[in-house]
Amino acid sequence: MTITTLTNGDWRIRVSTQGGAIVDGYWRNQPVFRPYPEATADNIETLKCGSFPLVPFGNRVAGNAFEVNGRRYHLTPNTDWDPLYLHGDAWLRQWQKASKAPASMELSCTHESDTYTYKAEQVFELKNDTLSLVLSVRNTGARAMPFGLGHHPFFALTPETTLRADAEAYWTERQNFLPDQRREIPKKLDFSKPAAIPDEWINNGFDGWNGEAIIQWPERNSALTITCSENFNRFFLFHSDTEFEPGFKNDYFCFEPMTHDADGHPRFADSGLVLLEPGQELTTHMALQMRAL
Secondary structure, three states, X not given: OOEEEEXXXXXXXXXXXXXXXXXXEEEOOEXXXXXXXXXXXXXXOHHHOOEEEEEOOOOOOXXXXXXXXXXXXXXXXXXXXXXOOOOEOHHHOEOEEEEEEOOEXXXXXXXXOOOOOEEEEEEEEEEOOEEEEEEEEEEOOOOOEEEOOEEEEXXXXXXXXXXXXXXXXXXXXXXXXXXXXXXXXXXXXXXXXXXXXXXXXXXXXXXXXXXXXXXXXHHHOEEEEEEEOOOOOEEEEEEOOOOOOOOOOOOEEEEEXXXXXXXXXXXXXXXXXXXXXXXXXXXXEEEEEEEEO
């Protein structure tokens, strides 16, 4: 495992080959992502990092099973605390460096199993006040499979933090952290205008997103504009609590751009998942632009 520091202008990020993750990131010495100062190349946990990629799909699949073209596939839980296979598997694998420069880096990861076989690639680039992330996956298996991509950032949360992200609808939650019903967005989760993150459990998917969001940290005199490619037309919002995470300090929230709905496999034809034939590729782009307020 290695951790590499990239810098340009006021940005500084650390990238780990473990999980292909952004360990942490700072702009003008203020944390953009949840800090992870104790992380070292020999001691790092992806779930404690500032952001990690979701490949070959994000979130969970009910029953750990799905069907494609008449063939049944089964997934095995990949953590010791969740009964469902979680966030794909690239975040648990070792990525390889393809190239490195002071302000940019390329990583790649290959995976082969009875379900998904693929090659994933990431390009990180710092330029001016923007962190650019290109994430792609190619189906290197022998059968067509439904693929999706996403990012799982843990953004810094302060008492005055606000989020603006306009969406058409959201999904309620049922047992095992799975989506339940598509509903009208309730007032407390309406971020069509800048609003604070409620200090309560939030674990919901939103669709009909235009791929743009703004996070503001007024007490830090800074703001982040998120701009995504068109296929990032959904996001997932997560805010923990002390029942789920006893040590939670209300110091982060997750705003996760995704190309597909959570638990989209049973209806992948209309959930945003893309059925990639062998050799076909899915590519996404996300830009994080910082500015002073």
